Amino acid sequence: MAQAARHPQWSSRLLTFVALMLLIFSLTPTRFTGWLAGLGGFVERVVTPVSHPASWLAGVMAGGARASSGDAAVDELARYETLARRLSAENERLRLLIQDLQAGVAYASRPVVPVVASVIARSSDPSSPALTVRAGRSHGVEVSDVAVVRGIDIVGRVERVSSRTALVRPITDRSGGPIDGVVDVSDGGTLRCQLEPTGPGVLSGPLISEYLGDEREPRLPEVGALVRLSDSAWPESAQMLVIGRVTEVVPDPEQPLRYTATVSPRAELSRVAELIVRTSPEPSVSGEGGER
Amino acid sequence: MSRAAALLACWIAIGLERGFASVFLIELGSLRIAPSVAAPVFVFLALQASRASAVWVCVLTGAALDLTWSPGTATGAGVMLGPYAIGHLLGAAFLLKARGSVDKKNPLTLIVMSVAFMIIVQTFVSLVMGLRSVYDTIEWSMATEWTSRMASAGATGFLALAWWIVLRPVTPLMGFQQPLARFSSSRSY
Numbered sequence: 001m002a003q004a005a006r007h008p009q010w011s012s013r014l015l016t017f018v019a020l021m022l023l024i025f026s027l028t029p030t031r032f033t034g035w036l037a038g039l040g041g042f043v044e045r046v047v048t049p050v051s052h053p054a055s056w057l058a059g060v061m062a063g064g065a066r067a068s069s070g071d072a073a074v075d076e077l078a079r080y081e082t083l084a085r086r087l088s089a090e091n092e093r094l095r096l097l098i099q100d101l102q103a104g105v106a107y108a109s110r111p112v113v114p115v116v117a118s119v120i121a122r123s124s125d126p127s128s129p130a131l132t133v134r135a136g137r138s139h140g141v142e143v144s145d146v147a148v149v150r151g152i153d154i155v156g157r158v159e160r161v162s163s164r165t166a167l168v169r170p171i172t173d174r175s176g177g178p179i180d181g182v183v184d185v186s187d188g189g190t191l192r193c194q195l196e197p198t199g200p201g202v203l204s205g206p207l208i209s210e211y212l213g214d215e216r217e218p219r220l221p222e223v224g225a226l227v228r229l230s231d232s233a234w235p236e237s238a239q240m241l242v243i244g245r246v247t248e249v250v251p252d253p254e255q256p257l258r259y260t261a262t263v264s265p266r267a268e269l270s271r272v273a274e275l276i277v278r279t280s281p282e283p284s285v286s287g288e289g290g291e292r
Numbered sequence: 293m294s295r296a297a298a299l300l301a302c303w304i305a306i307g308l309e310r311g312f313a314s315v316f317l318i319e320l321g322s323l324r325i326a327p328s329v330a331a332p333v334f335v336f337l338a339l340q341a342s343r344a345s346a347v348w349v350c351v352l353t354g355a356a357l358d359l360t361w362s363p364g365t366a367t368g369a370g371v372m373l374g375p376y377a378i379g380h381l382l383g384a385a386f387l388l389k390a391r392g393s394v395d396k397k398n399p400l401t402l403i404v405m406s407v408a409f410m411i412i413v414q415t416f417v418s419l420v421m422g423l424r425s426v427y428d429t430i431e432w433s434m435a436t437e438w439t440s441r442m443a444s445a446g447a448t449g450f451l452a453l454a455w456w457i458v459l460r461p462v463t464p465l466m467g468f469q470q471p472l473a474r475f476s477s478s479r480s481y
Binding site: 011015018019022023024025026027028029030031033034036037039040043044046047048049050051052053054055056057058061120121122123124125126127128130132159160167169173174175176199200201270271 | 311322347355359363381431440
C-alpha cells in the first residue's frame with residue numbers, strides 16, 4: 001500500500017524534472033545543442049522503416065517528381081542547353097584560371113560523382129521543408145554538396161550528413177538565404193538576379209542590368225525563361241544548373257525603373273521522391289562551396 | 293493499455309508523419325497548412341490510457357518530433373529538444389482534464405480533441421520559437437507561423453476522422469479497458 005502511494009510521487013517528481021530539463025533545452029540556442037544531432041539521427045533510424053515506404057508512396061501519389069517534365073524533347077533540349085552553357089562557362093573559367101595561374105594562384109577544379117538518393121523523410125514540422133535522403137558519408141556525401149532532380153534542376157544543398165543519411169535544405173526554404181542567378185532576355189543577352197525565398201515554393205528578387213544605355217524599352221526576361229545558378233558561394237560544378245522558371249516580372253513598387261522577377265523551381269521540391277546528390281570524389285581542399 | 297501496442301502505434305504515427313508530410317501540405321500564399329498525421333493517434337492514446345501513460349506518451353512523442361525537426365538556422369540545420377515535448381505535455385494536461393466529460397465513442401470527440409491539442413501544441417511551439425528568434429539564429433515570422441499552424445490544427449480534424457475509422461476496430465487489440473468504465477475508477481497518477 002505504501003509502495004503504491006510512493007510510486008505516483010516518484011513518477012510526478014520525475015515528470016517535473018523532465019519538464020524542467022525540456023524547458024531549459026527548448027530555450028537553449030542551437031549552437032549549444034548540436035550534440036543532440038546524434039539522438040536525432042537515432043530517432044530517424046528508428047522511424048525510417050515506416051517513413052521511407054510512406055515517403056515513397058507519397059512520391060507515387062504526387063506523380064513522381066523525379067521522372068520528367070512530361071515532355072521528353074523539352075527535357076532533352078534543356079539538358080543540351082545546360083551542357084552548352086556549362087562549356088561556355090567552363091571556357092570563361094579556364095580563361096580566368098589562366099589569368100589566376102599567371103598571377104600565381106592555384107585553383108583545382110573537381111569532378112562530380114552523382115549519387116542517387118531517395119527521400120526517406122521530411123521534417124516533422126511544417127515550417128521546415130528540409131528533406132532527409134538515404135545517402136550519407138559512406139556514399140561520399142559531404143556538407144554543401146548540391147542535390148538536383150532530372151540531372152540539372154537544383155533542389156538544394158546538403159546541410160548535415162550522417163553515415164547513411166543527409167539533410168538537404170531546399171533552395172525555397174526561407175532560412176536558405178539569397179542565391180544569385182542569370183536569366184536570358186529577349187535580345188539574346190542575360191541579366192543577373194539575386195533571388196531570395198519569399199513564399200511557398202518560390203523565390204524572387206531584383207533583376208540587375210549592367211546596361212546603362214538610353215533605351216526606352218527595358219530588357220526583361222520572358223515568362224517561362226530559365227534562371228540558372230551563377231553564385232560564387234555555390235560549388236563551381238553547380239554553376240549554370242537550373243534554379244527554375246520565371247513566372248512573373250513586375251516593376252519594383254519602390255523603384256519603378258527596377259524590376260523584380262519571381263521564379264519557381266520546375267520540380268515541386270516539397271514533393272520530390274528521389275534526387276541526385278552531386279558529390280566530389282575527393283575531399284574539398286579549396287574554399288569552394290563553403291557553408292553559409 | 294498494452295505498452296507495446298502504444299509504442300507500436302506511436303512509431304507508426306511518427307513514421308507516417310514524416311513520410312506523408314508532403315501529401316497533405318497545402319500552400320496558400322505565405323501559409324503552409326500541414327495537418328498533423330500523428331497528433332490524432334497521440335490524442336486517441338491519451339484519451340484511452342492511464343494518466344501516467346498518457347503523459348509519457350505525449351512527452352516522448354513530442355521529443356521525437358523535436359529531434360526530427362531540423363529548423364534552418366544561419367549556420368546550417370539546427371537541432372533542438374523541448375518545444376514539441378512541452379507542447380505535448382500541455383496538450384496532455386488539457387486532454388486529461390477534458391476526457392472525463394467527453395464521449396470517447398463519438399468520432400467528434402477525437403476530431404475536436406485533436407484540433408484543441410494541436411492548437412495548444414502549436415501555440416506553445418510558436419511562442420518558444422518566437423522567443424528564440426530574438427537571441428538565436430532562427431528565422432521565424434511569428435504572425436505567419438502562428439496563422440499557418442492554427443490552420444494546420446483545424447485541418448488535423450479531417451485526418452482525425454480518418455484515424456477514428458482506422459483505430460476504432462483495433463482498439464480492443466491495444467489492451468484498453470471499456471472506455472466508459474475506466475473514467476471514474478482509474479487514477480493511478
